[in-house]
Amino acid sequence: MTNEQKQAVFEQYNAKTHRYGRIVSVVTLVLLLGAPFVIGRYLGALPDMAAFGRGFLAIGLIWMVSSVAEYLIYTPMLGAGGGYLAFITGNLINMKIPCAVNARDIVGAKAGTPENEIISTLSIATSALTTILVLAAGVALLIPLQPLLQAPALQPAFDNVVPALFGAMAYKYFRRNMDIAILPLLVMSLLFTLVPSLISSTSFMILPSGALAIFLAWWKFKKANAEAAS
Numbered sequence: 001m002t003n004e005q006k007q008a009v010f011e012q013y014n015a016k017t018h019r020y021g022r023i024v025s026v027v028t029l030v031l032l033l034g035a036p037f038v039i040g041r042y043l044g045a046l047p048d049m050a051a052f053g054r055g056f057l058a059i060g061l062i063w064m065v066s067s068v069a070e071y072l073i074y075t076p077m078l079g080a081g082g083g084y085l086a087f088i089t090g091n092l093i094n095m096k097i098p099c100a101v102n103a104r105d106i107v108g109a110k111a112g113t114p115e116n117e118i119i120s121t122l123s124i125a126t127s128a129l130t131t132i133l134v135l136a137a138g139v140a141l142l143i144p145l146q147p148l149l150q151a152p153a154l155q156p157a158f159d160n161v162v163p164a165l166f167g168a169m170a171y172k173y174f175r176r177n178m179d180i181a182i183l184p185l186l187v188m189s190l191l192f193t194l195v196p197s198l199i200s201s202t203s204f205m206i207l208p209s210g211a212l213a214i215f216l217a218w219w220k221f222k223k224a225n226a227e228a229a230s
Contacts, residue, residue, distance in 0.1 A: 010114045014080050017121075021084030028088050069207055077101070077111055082120030089128040093202075094162060098169050099127040180216045184209045 040046040074092060075083045078100055086096040103123035109115040148154070174181040188209050192199055 006114075010117075014117070017080045017084065021080065025084060025088060066204055069204075073206065073210070078120045078124065079117035081117060082124045085121065085124045085128060089124075089131075091131070094165070095127050095131060096124050098165070099123050102169070177217075180213055180220065183216060184212045187212065 037046065070092065071087075074086065074097060077097070078086055082096075082100055086092050086100070089096070100120045100123045103119050104111070104116055107115070107119055109119050174185065188205060191205075198205060
C-alpha cells in the first residue's frame with residue numbers, strides 16, 4: 001500500500017471516528033443531563049429551577065475555563081478517537097492521560113501522527129474496559145472487603161494514592177529536562193504550601209505552571225540558537 005493510499009484510509013477512519021464520536025457525545029450529554037431531571041420528576045423531587053440556575057452559573061462559569069484548557073491541552077495528545085473516548089468516559093488526569101502517554105512512549109509514537117491516534121484510542125479503550133471490570137469486581141466485593149478497606153491503618157495509604165501515582169509517573173518526564181521542570185515544580189509546590197485552598201483547583205493551576213514551563217523551554221531554545229550563531 002502506497003503512502004497516498006495509507007493517508008486516504010486514515011482520513012476515512014478519522015471521518016468515521018468524528019461522526020460516531022459526535023453522535024455518542026450528544027447521546028452521553030443528553031443522558032447525563034436528562035437522567036437527574038427524569039428521576040426527580042418521577043419521584044416528585046425536582047429542585048427549585050431558579051436556585052439551580054444560579055448554582056449552575058456560579059460553578060459552571062468557573063469550570064468552563066478548566067474545560068476549555070483541558071480540551072486544548074489533551075486533544076492534540078490523544079487524537080480524535082482517544083479524545084472522544086477519554087472525554088466521554090472521564091477521569092482523564094488520573095487514568096486516561098497517563099495510560100495514553102505511557103503507551104505512546106512504549107511504542108515510540110509521536111503526537112500528531114496516525115500511529116499516536118491508533119495507540120491512544122486502543123490504550124484509552126483498554127483503560128476504560130479495565131476500569132469497568134475493576135469497578136464491577138469492587139462493587140461485588142464491597143461488603144466482604146469493607147472491614148479491610150475501612151481499617152484505620154490503611155487510611156493514610158488511600159489518602160496518598162494519587163500523589164504517589166503522579167509522582168512516580170512525573171519523574172520520568174522531569175528527568176529528561178530537569179532544568180525546565182524544576183522551576184515550575186518548585187513554584188507550584190511553594191504556592192500550594194502557602195495557599196492550601198489551591199489544591200482543589202489543580203486543573204486551573206495547569207495553566208500558569210504550563211505557561212512557565214513553555215516560557216523556560218522557549219528561553220532555552222533561544223539561548224541555544226544565540227550560542228550556535230555566535
